[in-house]
Amino acid sequence: MSAKKQSPLYEAPGRSGMRLVSEFSLPLERRLLGFVVAVDLFLIALHIVTGATLPAIPRLLNISFDFSLAETFGYGKWIAIIVLLLAAYRHRRLAILPSMAAVFTLMLLDDSLQIHERLGAERVEVLNLGATSWAKAQDIGEILVWGLMAALVLPIIAIGFVRSNAQGRRIGVVLVALIGLYAVFGGIIDVLHQPFTALPYGIQIADLLEDGGEMIVGSLILAHVAALSRHLRRAPPR
Template sequence: MPKVLQHSGHVLSQLGQEVAQAWSLLIEQYRNDRRLRIFARELVSANLLLIFLPAAVIWAGGAGLIAVPDTDFLHPGRDGSLPEMFNYAQTGLTAAFLFLAWRSGESLACLAWAALFVFVLLDDSLQYHEHMGEWLARVLALTDRDGLRAVDFGELLAWVLAAAVLLPLVAVSALRTAGRERGFAILIGAVFSALVFFGLAVDMLHQFTGLRALTLLEDGGEMLSIAAACILSFGWYRLGRANPGR
């Protein structure tokens, strides 16, 4: 058992060093690459505006400061809204940057993560987990329980099925790479975990509690998580172009 723990500690230490290497390279690229800095700042600013503008308008209307207009077009959680369309765009850009990084000579992990973000885009635009969740709830005769709807359990199962197909691809690709490339893949994985947390865990908590504030946390968290992935992916792609033989 001590040998197992020692080996596990060595592996975790190595992974930590690889993540630190990738992060240091990205920070250095950010400092030296004006285009990356502008892209990151504008993307974060646009996300914050699209997240908080509807909330500010609704608050001002509730306080009687303004007449509340129809905010559906600006609401991040509404189908076809401006924030939703913007989220589609930055998700697609994330997948594209990861694909371009792979084409530029980066590890297979970039291609695997690109495929995963393509799935995220298709899930958001085609509502895979909503439709699959409804179908599973009906076929499996799921019932409401503990404050959650049957369709909520169905959506959770839909996510599990998708993860069972896609996550092994990411895991296999990670095993075939090492060094700073694997460190970058872990960074993207951490951001993707945040996306899953806001899109799944916070969504379930919102359904359970009914707190309206959780809607802003869920939608805003998802948008900022994808923005972070987009910035990291663009930075890694720009780093590969600036240092093709690194």
């Protein structure tokens, strides 16, 4: 729905404190969503076309490579999300907003600096991890690092929830759910590359599912946060 119209997500709950699932809709800046998804699809198409016509996909056009066009565009999404959340917090003092901005900052750092990949490789060496039928040793190491990162992130989110009102907690639930959807592609599909190796073009398909899925979900998060920020900045200050 348009950000100009208030969504049930942002309204105060009824007397019962409950909200019907049928009342829920995810506020989105649809024009922004259309633009960023169009860019995503264009970059994915470049990846596919060059992969099908060239001996190797140029690094700049490979959506799986750090600081490629697609990855750099993704970094821009995270930065925009962080800025929008902090801008909304200046107008509406909901503790969940800076908490989630901190989470997205960590995601930006992990994405751009390859934190979980590098630390995962170290875990493989230190713990002498081996591959399994469903995951490579590197993937197992990365899972361990994600667990450590989650241990850092959860207290930040918890503080935001505890210090926010009902509206802030609803906002937090939606953002956490969207991050969970992102993790499905960035985490679960990432570590399941191993089973794809037996399929024709299996690795390429897995890469497209992982990185393409991350790109689209990142755009969805940006469009939602843009709508959220606009709504909170237009609402009476509190």
